[in-house]
Each structure stands twice: as C-alpha cells, then as structure tokens.
Amino acid sequence: MTNKKIRNMEEFATVSGLSRPTVSKYFNDPGSVRASTRQRIEAALEAHEYRPNIYAMNQNRKLTKTIGIVVPLLTDPYFAEIARNLEQRCIAAGYRPTLFSSHGDPALEVEVLDTLRSLKPAGVLLAPLGRASDHIALEKFCGDVPTLIFDSSVGEMGLSFVGSDNFQFTRHITDYLCRTGEPPCFFEMKTPANPNAHRRRQSYLNAMEAFGHAPNVISIEGEGWGFEEIGRLGGHQALEQGLFSTNTVLCSNDRLAIGLLTACCEKKVTVGRGPDTSIRIAGQDGHPHSRYTCPPLTTISHDYDAVSETAVEALFAVIDGAVSAWKSTRLEGRLILRDSA
Amino acid sequence: MTNKKIRNMEEFATVSGLSRPTVSKYFNDPGSVRASTRQRIEAALEAHEYRPNIYAMNQNRKLTKTIGIVVPLLTDPYFAEIARNLEQRCIAAGYRPTLFSSHGDPALEVEVLDTLRSLKPAGVLLAPLGRASDHIALEKFCGDVPTLIFDSSVGEMGLSFVGSDNFQFTRHITDYLCRTGEPPCFFEMKTPANPNAHRRRQSYLNAMEAFGHAPNVISIEGEGWGFEEIGRLGGHQALEQGLFSTNTVLCSNDRLAIGLLTACCEKKVTVGRGPDTSIRIAGQDGHPHSRYTCPPLTTISHDYDAVSETAVEALFAVIDGAVSAWKSTRLEGRLILRDSA
DNA sequence: CAAAATAATTTACGCGCGTAAATTTTTGAT
DNA sequence: ATCAAAAATTTACGCGCGTAAATTATTTTG
Numbered sequence: 001m002t003n004k005k006i007r008n009m010e011e012f013a014t015v016s017g018l019s020r021p022t023v024s025k026y027f028n029d030p031g032s033v034r035a036s037t038r039q040r041i042e043a044a045l046e047a048h049e050y051r052p053n054i055y056a057m058n059q060n061r062k063l064t065k066t067i068g069i070v071v072p073l074l075t076d077p078y079f080a081e082i083a084r085n086l087e088q089r090c091i092a093a094g095y096r097p098t099l100f101s102s103h104g105d106p107a108l109e110v111e112v113l114d115t116l117r118s119l120k121p122a123g124v125l126l127a128p129l130g131r132a133s134d135h136i137a138l139e140k141f142c143g144d145v146p147t148l149i150f151d152s153s154v155g156e157m158g159l160s161f162v163g164s165d166n167f168q169f170t171r172h173i174t175d176y177l178c179r180t181g182e183p184p185c186f187f188e189m190k191t192p193a194n195p196n197a198h199r200r201r202q203s204y205l206n207a208m209e210a211f212g213h214a215p216n217v218i219s220i221e222g223e224g225w226g227f228e229e230i231g232r233l234g235g236h237q238a239l240e241q242g243l244f245s246t247n248t249v250l251c252s253n254d255r256l257a258i259g260l261l262t263a264c265c266e267k268k269v270t271v272g273r274g275p276d277t278s279i280r281i282a283g284q285d286g287h288p289h290s291r292y293t294c295p296p297l298t299t300i301s302h303d304y305d306a307v308s309e310t311a312v313e314a315l316f317a318v319i320d321g322a323v324s325a326w327k328s329t330r331l332e333g334r335l336i337l338r339d340s341a
Numbered sequence: 342m343t344n345k346k347i348r349n350m351e352e353f354a355t356v357s358g359l360s361r362p363t364v365s366k367y368f369n370d371p372g373s374v375r376a377s378t379r380q381r382i383e384a385a386l387e388a389h390e391y392r393p394n395i396y397a398m399n400q401n402r403k404l405t406k407t408i409g410i411v412v413p414l415l416t417d418p419y420f421a422e423i424a425r426n427l428e429q430r431c432i433a434a435g436y437r438p439t440l441f442s443s444h445g446d447p448a449l450e451v452e453v454l455d456t457l458r459s460l461k462p463a464g465v466l467l468a469p470l471g472r473a474s475d476h477i478a479l480e481k482f483c484g485d486v487p488t489l490i491f492d493s494s495v496g497e498m499g500l501s502f503v504g505s506d507n508f509q510f511t512r513h514i515t516d517y518l519c520r521t522g523e524p525p526c527f528f529e530m531k532t533p534a535n536p537n538a539h540r541r542r543q544s545y546l547n548a549m550e551a552f553g554h555a556p557n558v559i560s561i562e563g564e565g566w567g568f569e570e571i572g573r574l575g576g577h578q579a580l581e582q583g584l585f586s587t588n589t590v591l592c593s594n595d596r597l598a599i600g601l602l603t604a605c606c607e608k609k610v611t612v613g614r615g616p617d618t619s620i621r622i623a624g625q626d627g628h629p630h631s632r633y634t635c636p637p638l639t640t641i642s643h644d645y646d647a648v649s650e651t652a653v654e655a656l657f658a659v660i661d662g663a664v665s666a667w668k669s670t671r672l673e674g675r676l677i678l679r680d681s682a
Numbered sequence: 683c684a685a686a687a688t689a690a691t692t693t694a695c696g697c698g699c700g701t702a703a704a705t706t707t708t709t710g711a712t
Numbered sequence: 713a714t715c716a717a718a719a720a721t722t723t724a725c726g727c728g729c730g731t732a733a734a735t736t737a738t739t740t741t742g
Contacts, residue, residue, distance in 0.1 A: 008698055019722050024700065034708090034720065054459045056698035059396035060727040074440075075425055075629065080416040084444060096456070099415075099440050103425060115437070118395050228633045258633050265635035266680075288416065292569045292599050294606035294635035339607075349728055360692050365730065375690065375738090397728035401697040 006050040016044040027052050058120065067095040067315070068116040068124040068145075070109070072152075072193075073225050074101035076255070077288040078302075079127065082151070085308040086125055093316060095122065104193070104225040106132045113141045123315045126158065127151035130194040148315040150307065152194050156326050159318050162311040164302050165330035166196045169284050170203035170250070172335055173300045174211075177248050181273070181280060181341075183213040185244050187260060188252035189230060190219040197252050200284065204250065216245045231259020232266075239267050248280040248341065254290045254299055257283030261293050261340070271295055272339050280341035286333070295339035306331050347391040357385040368393050399461065408436045408656070409457045409465040409486075411450070413493075413534075414566050415442035417596070418629040419643075420468065423492070426649040427466055434657060436463065445534075445566040447473045454482045464656045467499065468492035471535040489656040491648065493535050497667050500659050503652040505643050506671035507537045510625055511544035511591070514641045515552075517676055518589050522614065522621060524554040526585050528601060529593035530571060531560040538593050541625065545591065557586045572600020573607075580608050589621040589682065595631045595640055598624030602634050602681070612636055613680050621682035627674070636680035647672050 006012045009027075013020040017040060026033045026041050033041070044050075058064045067090045071079040083099055090097035098119065102109035109129050116124060123146040128138060130152045139157055141147060147158040177184040186204045188197060201217060208215040220234025231251065238244055251257035260281055261271060270277040272295050283290060286301020310329055317324075347353045350368075354361040358381060367374045367382050374382070385391075399405045408431045412420040424440055431438035439460065443450035450470050457465060464487040469479060471493045480498055482488060488499040518525040527545045529538060542558060549556040561575025572592070579585055592598035601622055602612060611618040613636050624631060627642020651670055658665075 010698080020699080021701080021723085022721055025721085028700085032720090037720080051455070051459050053400060053698055055396040055398075055400035055461075057396075057700080059394060059400055059698085059729080060700050074415065075418055075421040077416055077418055077421075080418075080421055084416055084442065087442075088444075099442075101425065101428075101440075103429075114392070118392050120396075232633070261635055262633045262637065265637075289630060292573070292603045294602055296603065296606075351728080361729080362693085362731080363691055366691085369730085373690090378690080394728055397697095398730080400699080400728085401730050 006048050009050075009052060012044065012048065012050040015048055016041050024052075027057075062120070063122050063319075064120050065095050066119055066121040067097045068100065068119065068121045068126075069097050070100045070102065070112055070116070070124065070126045072102050072109075072127055072129045073104050074099070076225070078254075078285055079151075081288050082127075082302075082304055082308060085304055086312060089308055089312040093312070102129055104129065106134055110134050110137045113137060117141065117144055121145060122319050123148065125150060125311055125315060128154050130154065130196075131191075132193060146315065146318050148311055148318075150311045152196055153328065154195065156328075158326075160314050160324075160326055161328040162307060162314060163196070163328075163330055164307065165332050166199035167203040167206075168330075169300045169333045170200045171207045172333065173282055173284060173298075174204055174207035174250060176335055176337075177250060177280070177282060177341060178207075178211050178213065182246040182248045183208060183211060184248040184250035184280075184282065185216040185218055185246055186252070187218050187231070187234070187238070187249050187256060188220070189222055189227075189234075189256070191223065192252065193225060200252050214245075216243075218243045218249075227253065227255035228259040228262070231256035232262045233259075235260035235263030236267065239263060239269060244279070247278060249282070251281065251283045254283035254285040254287035254297060257281055257297055257299070257340075258287070258289065258293055261297070265294070273298075273341055274339075282341040284333075286336060290336070291338070293340070298336065298338045298341035300333040300335050302333055303331050347389050350391075350393060353385065353389065353391040356389055357382050365393075368398075403461070404463050404660075405461050406436050407460055407462040408438045409441065409460065409462045409467075410438050411441045411443065411453055411457070411465065411467045413443050413450075413468055413470045414445050415440070417566070419595075419626055420492075422629050423468075423643075423645055423649060426645055427653060430649060430653040434653070443470055445470065447475055451475050451478045454478060458482065458485055462486060463660050464489065466491060466652055466656060469495050471495065471537075472532075473534060487656065487659050489652055489659075491652045493537055494669065495536065497669075499667075501655050501665075501667055502669040503648060503655060504537070504669075504671055505648065506673050507540035508544040508547075509671075510641045510674045511541045512548045513674065513676055514623055514625060514639075515545055515548035515591060517678075518591060518621070518623060518682060519548075519552050519554065522682075523587040523589045524549060524552065525589040525591035525621075525623065526557040526559055526587055527593070528559050528572070528575070528579070528590050528597060529561070530563055530568075530575075530597070532564065533593065534566060541593050555586075557584075559584045559590075568594065568596035569600040569603070572597035573603045574600075576601035576604030577608065580604060580610060585620070588619060590623070592622065592624045595624035595626040595628035595638060598622055598638055598640070598681075599628070599630065599634055602638070606635070614639075614682055615680075623682040625674075627677060631677070632679070634681065639677065639679045639682035641674040641676050643674055644672050 013023045087097045100112045142158040149158045149161045153161040222230030283299040290297040290299050354364045428438045441453045483499040490499045490502045494502040563571030624638050624640040631638040631640050
C-alpha cells in the first residue's frame with residue numbers, strides 16, 4: 001500500500017520516475033511503451049493505487065473507449081442475454097460498454113441516443129425499437145456516431161446490420177412441424193412492434209405454399225411490449241372461437257408462445273406432441289425461458305454467440321479504420337426440439 | 342435550425358448574448374437564473390442545438406449528476422425490473438442513471454465498483470451478489486461513495502439498507518399454505534447465493550413451529566445463478582427419492598419454483614390446488630415470469646414500487662445533505678394467489 | 683426616491699489530461 | 713564501431729468547463 005495519495009497523473013508520473021505524457025501513453029495503450037517503462041509504471045501502480053480521471057481523459061479526445069449498447073427492452077431476457085454477450089465481448093476487446101434500454105418507448109429511445117451522442121462513444125451497437133422508432137432521429141444519429149444495427153433492421157441504416165435470418169427460422173420450423181404432424185397455424189400480433197415479425201409471417205406463407213397446405217394466420221390484438229399477456233389473452237380468444245384450424249400452432253415469437261401456453265393451461269388444453277395431448281405449440285427465438293415452460297417449448301433459437309460476435313467484430317473493424325459498404329448479415333437459427341411440439 | 346455549429350459553451354453564450362458562467366449556471370440548475378435569462382438561453386437552445394460536453398462538465402466537479410445502479414444479474418427479470426424502476430426514478434429526479442450488472446461474478450462486481458468509483462457518481466444503488474461478494478471491497482467502496490444497499494443486505498454497510506421483509510414473506514405464505522391444505526415442505530439451495538435465503542428458511546422453521554407442524558427442509562445441490570436449472574434437477578431428485586413429505590412445497594424463490602414446475606411437468610406430476618392435482622407449489626418474489634408458468638405460480642411478491650421509491654428517496658436525501666444513522670428498512674410482500682397452490 | 687439587501691452576472695483562474703512537435707534514446711544495417 | 717532510421721520520451725500548449733471572488737443589476741425597505 002501507499003502512504004500518500006496520488007492526486008493526478010503528474011504526481012503518479014513523478015513517483016514512477018517518468019514524465020506525465022509517457023504515463024498517459026501507457027494508459028492509452030500499455031503496449032505502446034517500452035517493456036522496461038511498462039514495468040516501472042505497473043510497479044508504481046501496485047504501490048500507489050492511481051486511476052486516471054475518466055472525464056479529463058475523454059474531454060479532449062475525439063474518440064473515447066466507450067461502446068454504447070442499446071436494446072429496446074432490458075426486462076426481456078432475450079435482450080438481456082444478448083446485451084450481456086455483447087458487453088463481455090466489448091470488455092474483452094478493451095472497451096468500456098455502457099448499457100441502455102429504450103424501455104419500449106420511442107421517445108426514450110431518442111433520449112438515449114442523445115445521451116449517447118454526448119458520450120462520444122467509439123461506436124454503438126443498436127437494436128432499434130423497430131416500427132415505432134423515430135427513423136429520422138436514428139438516421140441522424142447513425143450519421144454522427146459509428147453505429148451497427150442488430151436484431152431488428154430498419155432500412156439500410158448505420159454501418160451494417162447483423163441479425164437472424166427470419167425467413168430461414170420460420171421456414172425451418174414450419175418444415176419440421178409439417179413433417180411431424182398437422183401443418184401449423186401461425187399465431188402473431190396484428191401490429192407487431194418488430195419488423196422481424198413481418199418476415200416470419202411471409203416465410204410461413206411461403207413454406208405452407210411450398211408444402212401445398214392452406215395457411216392460417218391468426219393475428220391478435222394488442223399493443224406494446226407485454227407479449228406474454230397479449231399471447232395469453234389472444235390465446236383465450238382463439239381457443240374459444242376455434243380459430244386454430246389444425247392442432248399445431250407456430251407462434252411468431254417465444255414470448256407469445258409462453259402466453260399461449262398459459263392460456264392453454266388455464267383452459268385445460270393439453271400441450272405436447274404425445275398421443276394424449278391436443279395441441280402442439282412452437283415458438284421462435286430460443287428465449288432463455290423457453291426451456292422452463294410446461295411443457296418445455298420447441299423453438300428455433302437465435303445463434304446468440306454468432307450474432308454477438310459478428311456484430312462486435314464488424315463494429316470494431318470500422319472503429320479500427322476499415323471501410324466497407326453497408327451490408328446485411330443474417331445468421332441461421334438452430335431448431336430446439338422439446339416437448340411442446 | 343442553425344447555420345453554424347456551436348462548438349462550446351463560450352460560443353453558445355455569445356449567441357445567447359450572455360457570459361459563459363451564466364450559461365453554465367443554467368445548465369447546472371435552470372432555476373438558478375432569472376426567468377428572463379432562462380428564456381433567452383432556451384430560445385438560443387432551440388435555434389442552435391448545443392449540449393455541454395459531459396466530460397468537461399464533470400472533470401472539475403467533485404460530485405456529478407450520475408447515479409450508479411448495480412445488480413447481481415441483469416438477465417434475471419426480477420433484477421431487470423427493479424433496475425428499470427430505479428432508473429426511471431433517477432431520471433425523474435434529474436439524475437443520469439448508469440446501469441451495471443455483476444453477471445453473478447464477484448470479481449466482476451469489484452471491477453464494476455472500480456469503474457463506478459472513477460465515474461464519481463453522486464450516489465450508488467447497490468444490490469450486492471451476497472455471500473460471494475468481496476465484503477472488504479464493498480466496505481471500502483461504501484466509504485468512498487454514498488452507497489445505498491438494496492435487495493440483499495451484507496452487514497451494516499453503506500448509508501442504509503432497503504429491501505423486503507423476508508421473515509414476513511415466508512411467514513405469510515407459510516400461513517396461507519398451512520390454512521388451505523397440508524403444511525409445506527421447504528425447497529431451497531444448500532448454498533444459496535443470497536443471504537435472504539437464510540432468513541426465509543429460518544422464517545419457515547419458525548412458522549411451522551408456531552403451527553405445531555414438523556418442518557421439512559429439502560436443500561438441493563447446485564452452485565451459481567442458474568436457479569431454474571438447479572430447481573429442475575433438484576426437483577427431479579426430490580420427486581424420485583420421495584423427499585417431499587407432504588403434497589405442498591414452498592420454494593425459497595420463484596426461479597427455483599419455476600425449475601421445480603418444469604421437473605413436475607417432465608415427470609407428469611400435476612400441480613395445483615384442485616382436487617385432481619397431486620402437488621401444490623408456491624414461490625417467493627413475485628418474479629415477472631411467475632404469472633406465465635403452468636399453472637401460474639402462487640407467490641408472495643416484493644413491493645417493487647415501494648422498495649424502489651424508498652431506496653431512491655433515502656439516497657437522494659443523503660445526496661441533498663441529510664445525515665442519518667444507518668438503518669434497515671424491510672417492506673412487506675403481497676400474497677399473489679394463483680393456481681399452483 | 684435613496685440606500686441597503688439581495689440576487690444575478692462577470693472576471694479570473696485552474697482542473698486533469700490529450701497530443702503535436704521537438705528532443706532524446708534505442709535499434710538496425712553497414 | 714558508425715550513422716541513419718525508428719521508437720520512445722519530453723516540452724509546450726490547449727481543451728471545455730466549474731467555481732470562488734468581484735462586480736453589477738434588481739428588489740426591498742425606510
């Protein structure tokens with residue numbers, strides 16, 4: 001330990017026997033000083049416990065080491081999980097991730113971007129709200145800050161887009177359902193918050209046509225981000241009105257499926273693929289919770305690691321000076337077979 | 342809009358027809374300048390789109406407007422929900438909340454606190470990891486930064502503690518279970534991450550004694566924060582070995598209960614309070630997901646709003662100069678009756 | 683209406699660090 | 713060993729703003 005406190009980099013440089021700018025260079029990139037110099041600094045660091053003032057560091061610097069991560073709703077474990085994944089990759093790469101949630105509110109999303117702008121981040125990983133987003137504001141932000149869009153694309157915005165291949169998702173799981181039983185109905189929100197939902201509906205229609213089955217889309221009412229409750233209420237309606245024309249339901253996403261499962265439970269409708277069950281239910285997303293529904297939910301899962309890695313690498317490449325045209329990367333999902341379908 | 346960009350507060354003051362320090366005063370507290378002055382600034386603000394440099398603002402200031410919020414695991418919807426609640430209260434009070442997750446890792450918790458320290462926050466709302474936390478590091482941090490501990494208390498640390506009354510929680514729901522059927526067994530982790538678990542076990546033992554029933558605590562193996570999986574595996578074991586001495590199980594928390602429900606589902610054990618069910622299961626926490634289990638989970642819920650408000654108000658009071666002795670505030674929970682028990 | 687009290691504003695200085703340019707040291711090729 | 717090239721280090725300056733102290737404007741009081 002130390003006897004006297006180090007107040008600033010000047011004092012720390014003195015106790016290290018170096019000049020302040022050399023120490024400054026070390027903190028910006030420890031590899032940029034000679035090994036002997038680095039050792040002296042690190043020895044002093046252990047003896048004196050000093051950390052540079054973040055604010056002073058960043059004020060006179062065009063580009064900080066901060067990476068902004070923005071998700072639409074952090075209370076959704078799917079986004080929490082992918083945010084965690086991104087966060088750890090940023091830390092591993094020597095950046096300081098800062099996490100923001102739009103809380104499902106377009107106005108808040110704009111506020112978050114404003115806050116982020118004044119943070120002068122090296123880059124931003126942004127999952128937009130989608131349909132409800134203020135596209136003008138997003139576009140403008142992307143012009144100011146290197147921004148990579150993930151999860152949900154809204155036009156050709158930012159550096160690039162990285163997400164999942166929703167067409168492949170729905171085609172794949174629809175295939176599975178058709179091959180293993182009655183063809184699925186499609187259970188979705190009438191006005192989905194997320195543009196991915198439209199792709200999934202279209203892909204369902206395509207897949208059903210390819211199989212020569214008549215599609216049946218059940219579009220339920222409901223606004224906002226409380227998907228489970230929307231799915232539960234819509235599920236009750238659909239069950240009461242007999243809207244499901246087959247014994248198989250493919251939900252637009254796992255959270256809707258979770259709500260539908262609850263509705264089935266409340267209506268004593270048995271779910272599963274066994275002989276003694278009356279309905280098969282599948283979801284899409286590989287939601288962290290899907291393993292723990294009753295019955296466990298068959299779903300097609302995002303490749304969390306691949307999406308995160310691709311997104312982060314693409315952003316880092318641009319930060320490190322690479323220039324490349326906007327492109328969209330859509331990664332395939334993995335079918336997860338469980339008991340619900 | 343504007344024609345020329347404003348680069349700093351000096352330039353902005355010029356176009357406002359004021360001196361820079363007056364403008365600075367406005368940004369620190371709009372109410373501290375004369376109404377006529379405020380109007381001139383706000384008019385200029387609309388015409389010229391200027392935002393003070395955050396880093397320059399904070400570097401020469403002992404106390405920023407930042408509030409740190411730290412939770413053990415943001416992928417747990419319970420913490421995500423309470424973090425969201427705290428975040429919005431901070432914003433409403435004019436602070437800039439910054440969210441951190443320890444991701445269940447004590448080393449990361451310490452790193453987060455170090456990061457936070459260099460952020461010079463006005464205050465911190467900290468939910469510690471609990472048992473695994475580096476208590477020395479926490480104590481030291483609390484000495485440096487005004488820190489309010491919530492959710493899980495670890496000694497008399499920080500300014501105060503705000504959380505739930507775990508004794509009331511378990512007493513209340515145990516009472517309910519005893520009055521409406523067979524007395525409950527208690528399902529918990531042998532080495533819980535969170536100190537609240539010990540209080541709940543003790544409260545269960547007390548309540549059972551008060552009722553004159555023999556307690557039965559089932560302590561399952563498992564480390565870490567994957568409670569659902571731990572509950573599921575432990576549930577399978579307990580069911581196979583017939584460890585539940587009655588038809589009623591009170592789980593130490595909702596996430597364990599969710600895992601146990603999954604185990605029951607996989608073992609075709611019917612859960613509920615009806616005549617045709619074989620086991621009653623209840624949880625504790627009022628986890629956001631508990632509404633959507635099959636059957637929906639009977640639980641005793643944290644008063645999210647009250648905990649958040651009490652925590653935030655206590656912290657703000659200290660920030661605003663109030664001095665008061667350390668105290669522990671534990672709020673009562675609300676029983677939520679659903680179909681599982 | 684003048685003087686005192688109070689609030690608003692300005693002057694003047696420094697915070698802790700980044701960074702271009704100048705200088706010194708080290709490295710590598712002869 | 714010698715000298716040029718490259719790397720490391722130091723010098724010197726400025727960033728954008730907070731804030732105490734000094735000044736000026738406004739309000740209150742007699």
